[in-house]
Amino acid sequence: xxxxxxxxxxxxxxxxxxxxxxxxxxxxxxxxxxxxxxxxxxxxxxxxxxxxxxxxxxxxxxxxxxxxxxxxxxxxxxxxxxxxxxxxxxxxxxxxxxxxxxxxxxxxxxxxxxxxxxxxxxxxxxxxxxxxxxxxxxxxxxxxxxxxxxxxxxxxxxxxxxxxxxxxxxxxxxxxxxxxxxxxxxxxxxxxxxxxxxxxxxxxxxxxxxxxxxxxxxxxxxxxxxxxxxxxxxxxxxxxxxxxxxxxxxxxxxxxxxxxxxxxxxxxxxxxxxxxxxxxxxxxxxxxxxxxxxxxx
Numbered sequence: 001x002x003x004x005x006x007x008x009x010x011x012x013x014x015x016x017x018x019x020x021x022x023x024x025x026x027x028x029x030x031x032x033x034x035x036x037x038x039x040x041x042x043x044x045x046x047x048x049x050x051x052x053x054x055x056x057x058x059x060x061x062x063x064x065x066x067x068x069x070x071x072x073x074x075x076x077x078x079x080x081x082x083x084x085x086x087x088x089x090x091x092x093x094x095x096x097x098x099x100x101x102x103x104x105x106x107x108x109x110x111x112x113x114x115x116x117x118x119x120x121x122x123x124x125x126x127x128x129x130x131x132x133x134x135x136x137x138x139x140x141x142x143x144x145x146x147x148x149x150x151x152x153x154x155x156x157x158x159x160x161x162x163x164x165x166x167x168x169x170x171x172x173x174x175x176x177x178x179x180x181x182x183x184x185x186x187x188x189x190x191x192x193x194x195x196x197x198x199x200x201x202x203x204x205x206x207x208x209x210x211x212x213x214x215x216x217x218x219x220x221x222x223x224x225x226x227x228x229x230x231x232x233x234x235x236x237x238x239x240x241x242x243x244x245x246x247x248x249x250x251x252x253x254x255x256x257x258x259x260x261x262x263x264x265x266x267x268x269x270x271x272x273x274x275x276x277x278x279x280x281x282x283x284x285x286x287x288x289x290x291x292x293x294x295x296x297x
Contacts, residue, residue, distance in 0.1 A: 041095045049259065093107070144253065150248040155219065171217070176196070177217070203224060
């Protein structure tokens with residue numbers, strides 16, 4: 001069952017990110033995952049997870065390394081001054097770590113660019129990845145996914161002064177930027193042949209290129225774009241309606257069925273916890289949504 005069945009509902013959830021970016025809410029943790037969570041995550045004890053090589057590595061290290069984003073206000077963001085992480089995805093990561101038996105001080109958050117997510121999981125650079133990671137059939141050939149734990153849609157960010165781009169229908173002859181290897185840039189290439197593309201490692205680089213006049217628009221999930229617009233409302237704006245559906249999942253090493261099932265069970269049985277995380281982050285806007293059902297593929 002999808003979290004949102006209409007574009008209007010997808011936009012409503014994305015709009016929730018705006019309030020979060022303005023209030024800087026959400027749990028915080030440093031590069032080692034320290035800090036207090038904004039929702040209670042009881043740390044499990046004596047976890048038994050037979051058949052998961054990933055969990056075996058975590059136990060051997062005595063710590064859990066989670067791939068995240070650090071430049072997405074409201075979802076996965078690191079404060080450069082304090083090194084603290086905040087956002088909806090960060091709280092989901094803390095919850096999953098706690099379910100495995102690891103408190104925030106046993107978490108290492110590792111920022112990974114979009115283009116390097118699969119290789120980071122495959123090479124063991126991270127134990128798993130939680131950072132606006134859309135579940136796609138192509139990616140499932142290389143990694144596994146638990147979830148989805150959230151659903152949004154692709155949108156457009158332009159300069160406040162821009163009057164020529166009001167939706168995806170106005171992209172012909174324009175230059176659009178997104179993160180290298182991301183689902184949104186692949187969608188533009190495949191379905192908007194008259195549109196030029198520009199790619200950087202991070203969305204924040206695309207936003208700088210937009211402000212500098214190097215590109216006409218930035219595209220990614222609308223929830224992320226609203227966060228950037230909230231930071232500079234006199235300079236940037238989000239236009240149009242979401243024109244895709246993106247399911248965010250937890251990226252796992254391919255074949256680790258035991259860990260995927262464990263996380264799916266944690267999500268399914270933890271609806272109250274999910275709701276507390278949402279309410280303390282994206283839900284600050286007052287928008288009420290329900291947790292999506294997981295895909296047991």
